[in-house]
Amino acid sequence: MYKDVYEKWLHHPNLDPSYKEVLETMDETEMNDAFYTTIEFGTAGMRGLLGPGTNRINLHTIRKANVGFAQYICEHGEEAKQRGIAIGYDNRHMSKEFAMDSAKVLATYGIKSYVFESLRPTPELSFAVRHFNCFGGIMVTASHNPKEYNGYKLYDEKGCQLVPALAAQVIEKVNAVEDELAIKAQPSEEQEKLITIIGKDVDEEYYKNVLSIQLNPDVNKENVKIIFTPEHGTANIPVKELYTRTGYHFVAVEEQCTPDPDFSNTPTPNPEEGGAYQLAVEYAKKEDADIILVCDPDADRMGVAVKSEDEYGYTLLTGNQSGAVLIEYIFSQMKEKGLMPEHPVMFNTVVTGDLGEKIASKYGVETEKTLTGFKFIGEKIAKYEKSGEKQYVFGYEESYGSLIKPFVRDKDAPQACLMLAEAACYYKEKGKTLLDVLHDLYAEFGYYEESQTSLKLEGEAGAKRIQEIMTGFRTSDMKDVAGVKVVRFEDYKECRIVENGKERELTGFTKSDVLKYYLEDGSWIAIRPSGTEPKCKFYYCVRGASFEEVQQKTNAYQKAWSWKVFV
Template sequence: MTWQDTLKKWTSFTALDEDLEKQLDELSKSENELEDSFYTNLTFGTGGMRGMLGPGTNRMNIYTVRKAVEGLANYITQHIDHAHNKGVVIAYDSRYMSQEFAVETARVLGAHNIKAYVFESLRPTPLLSFAVRYLNTASGIMITASHNPPEYNGFKVYNEDGGQVPLKEAASIIEEVNKVEDELNVSVKSKEEIESAGLLEWVGETVDKAYLQELKTIQKQAEENTVNIVFTPLHGTAHDLVLKGLAQIGYDHVHVVKEQAKPDPEFSTVQSPNPEEHQAFEMAIEQGKKVDADILIGTDPDADRLGVAVKDGDGSYQVLTGNQLGSLLLDYTLSHSNDKELKNGQFIKTIVTTELGRAIASHYGVDTINTLTGFKFIGEKIKQFESDERQFLFGYEESYGYLIGDFVRDKDAVQAAVAACEMANYWKTKGKTLLEALDTLYEQHGYYLEGLKSLTLKGKDGAEQIAAIMEDIRKNPFTQLGGLQVTAIEDYQSSKRQLPIDATEEDITLPKENVMKFLLENDAWVCFRPSGTEPKIKSYFGVKTDDANQSKALLQNIQTEVEERINKIIHA
């Protein structure tokens, strides 16, 4: 079927949603936009789906959402006992159409006689993860596109453990979604029908209160609050839970950036509502200077990522990287854990996260587990600990995702915000800022420094270039970088680790993925990974020396060599 055939199917559908019909009329002025909207189906991948809003099979709209829910409903009724009664819990963020998509999800589930629990107002992603476990549902759905631009929305699926669905489970769900041939004719019941039949239950503050009770358990020590805090939820969902979480442990010196406190689907005060990008902190920094804040905290729209900025020696504010904040939180958590916790304790990180975390964990006698990129793999590991004596203590990834208490099974910016403020207060009582505490870690373990380069290559030609880069790196692997010898070559697609010095080979036990990682002398490394959601190839870098300036110079040298190599491949 051509895209024109699919378009004709939509335009001849007499029951087409009125708003989508109007948008379709507008699109008819641009054949290129029409083709892009209908030439393919919006991909339902291992984490769900995400795309631009609008009419068409390649867009987020009520029909593509219904198709996804239909596939998920078929999967859980086949694979999960008592799925109809256990039901599915649904949360949503502040984006355009989020609440509408949540209701559409409930309507499709209702047609399968599956109960839906829908939050009565917007909630953070980590609360959805918690709600799956608290309500004992068969699945969870979060309507969010995280920190994508305003014209996007998305659909994330969680399993009955409260974690993002692991690869094998995701493959089965994808298969069911792909079996749904006609998104326009998925059966639904009206909201009134499912409400009267008890198939739609609106969720209020009960889950919030249960979450806040659990949040108290991550507190490591109760000291008088001396830190002055500025908080921005970046127009998203974190406002209430972060403030309540801080207040219940006595942290009431919190100045909220008012212009960014209210939910706003346009995210109108920032270029991007992403705490990974320093521009998102501009208003918080301005307010921080006015109130002489010790710490600035910012959450992304669905509150699963946290950014932190702290004062440097000049009185300016420096935004910590995800690796830096994660290392500080890890050290604070482990230094306040008891001997029993440390004995069985496990720290989990991804393969592109700093090795400083491993050094810190080792210092406390705690094992480190590496996973592939993505918090779903960390959540999956935590689940495995339930069947043995191992105890989860902390997990993080370089992209500003952290988890302390396993009552949530996804990254949790609410937990991280509360923990970061408590940690800042602890170090302030010791006469140190978080930057000075970080320097202490570097002096103790070495000057670990990381870098990330993202290369955007759009369209069909871009996809071919990304494939060519990965193929060339595989066929002609680096032997040295920055004057350091390569000690291991890890190909996660073939699940093989080559050790050039010994001329031996080992198996990699992680799932297969299109990733290449090179381990160098002196704990340095480089990793290449095409993005799963954007037309990008990402190059990650990590170095370690005994001196900050040496680490900066070495990192720059390695990055330059890699960039030159990639440019040669692209322009070959």
């Protein structure tokens, strides 16, 4: 089957010439992986390896997605077409080409578009949708994935990534496109006028809104030095601009400030991985810096390392830990300044650690959980904005993404960078580092060790194996993990909770392939296939009375929770 599709691509007259040579050099394994299936939307849109093939990101699969999106827009009438679509892109290979090609395909359907003149952060694309009152948006990015990847994310009129119900409508139309190779991005001269290039005016409005998040703009900034790296991506200009305007002392890792699609000067562009900090740590030691801030290529995620006494000189905080520090700082200052609304609500996900919720509760803030994917948080923001029932005060995920003010409806690293800098200065005046703040929170609420492991399984065989693993866990009656009793089990795909031997319905979530086990000691473990990578992910939130205890438990749980149980 896949060979027939391969042959069709190889000999199709409309095949982009750049792909023919790659196709001709494919071996059987490469051919199978490139054509055995059609690339699909996941938790963050469509993302995959660059290259020719139905299971790859390329001009033809992007065009197919754009035709489906265009038909979806047209169904909503002339007003939707006139409101148009904002389009942004990052530094990756083919990002600008895919963005301009998307605008051209939309133009052939009579749809306006606003395309950024050069690379911009994902949160600024979300902002632009709202700023221009667009019907939706497109962001061309593979976020934190390796250089071989690219991707395509769709946004609704609220600047939020499409939730499953809306995405399903687009996907139905995308799947109905029979021949992606037959699609041409050739608008007429009149249709070309529907494409508007945007830039500095939008930047300025975005900066003004980010600057509005400050709680202590006059905090003493003299004694804190920040090392900042955009990892060759889109955070470079906005974060530097924000720090310059607010007077923070920062040193940029210049080798990583060029928009290099090969990420030449970093082992990884992912702030969840230690390699992203290597060069920044060298800078930090030379400058005796207080904190290191690392943004991923599309600037929706931010990682932080804090000066410490450990062997490396700097301690990397997890997304759960940096989220906890932000929550403590923001909520304490809101309460002190009388800024806390009457019915405050914070959002995080079902695989986010528990410490943040404990802190929020101390300040009278309710926590609501969503599935993984910031679009679900954006959906909640819109719901309460309309009803007025609750007021948004913070949202974050364990995967290093947060949103402080919702003029953006996606994770926003420039906002996080500005607030972390302010928090570092505020606490230094009190003789504390951000690490000290975290340790104080542990002393108050108990110690937590949040970690994640993943099993990478590529290709058709890998996808099948991941499903086997999920089925194995789902159908097993797991009584304990490393001798600790399982007291509750949640299955988000089959919408059921099993607790005390009784089963009841799990409500409030879209069906999703996630399993979560709660243990008698207050810990939990979750498992889910990644929506953006060929991985099966395991999440651990382990609670104990000391660092030593949570580390020992984590090791025991990870060993017991091996996927090999179901080989």
